[in-house]
Amino acid sequence: MFQIGDKVFYPMYGAGIIEAIEEKEILGKKQEYCVITIPLSKMDVMIPTKAVKKSRVRLIVDRKEATDILFDFHNNEESVCSLPWKERLNKNTEKMKTGEMHDTAEVVRDLLHHKKVKALNSSEKQMLDHAMKFLISELILIKDITENEAADLLKLSS
Numbered sequence: 001m002f003q004i005g006d007k008v009f010y011p012m013y014g015a016g017i018i019e020a021i022e023e024k025e026i027l028g029k030k031q032e033y034c035v036i037t038i039p040l041s042k043m044d045v046m047i048p049t050k051a052v053k054k055s056r057v058r059l060i061v062d063r064k065e066a067t068d069i070l071f072d073f074h075n076n077e078e079s080v081c082s083l084p085w086k087e088r089l090n091k092n093t094e095k096m097k098t099g100e101m102h103d104t105a106e107v108v109r110d111l112l113h114h115k116k117v118k119a120l121n122s123s124e125k126q127m128l129d130h131a132m133k134f135l136i137s138e139l140i141l142i143k144d145i146t147e148n149e150a151a152d153l154l155k156l157s158s
Helices: 063-075 085-098 101-117 122-143 147-153
Strands: 007-010 014-026 029-038 043-048
Touching: 007 029, 007 122, 014 043, 014 122, 063 101, 063 122, 085 101, 085 122, 101 122, 122 147
Parallel strands: none
Antiparallel strands: 007 014, 014 029, 029 043
């Protein structure tokens, strides 16, 4: 179970900090909730503690793992660039659903590489924006850096 102050990643919301674990009554039902503050989007998310595991909330990765992920991000070739866009979208969607940082980094890397070759369609542009936001949100908390510094870590050399 998570503790107040833990830095976590909540898939489809981004990285945040558990600010409180409190009991709330909603619609006449008392439940214990984790309150997660997501700094990048400036919002608080409440999730019933019973649903935390099912929702794939996890601790953010440590600095070493983040360094390894960034190394792979900058030094490995894209894997799904040659697929037709629907297959690429499906593969990337599955990766995003895992909520794992390395999968999100692969999505960002692959879409950035593809974007250099051919314009992304609107679905892929939206996915790239979301994936970048999630990756940046986690890097901010891991490395204790600003949003701009985190974004700079994700710039690919031409």
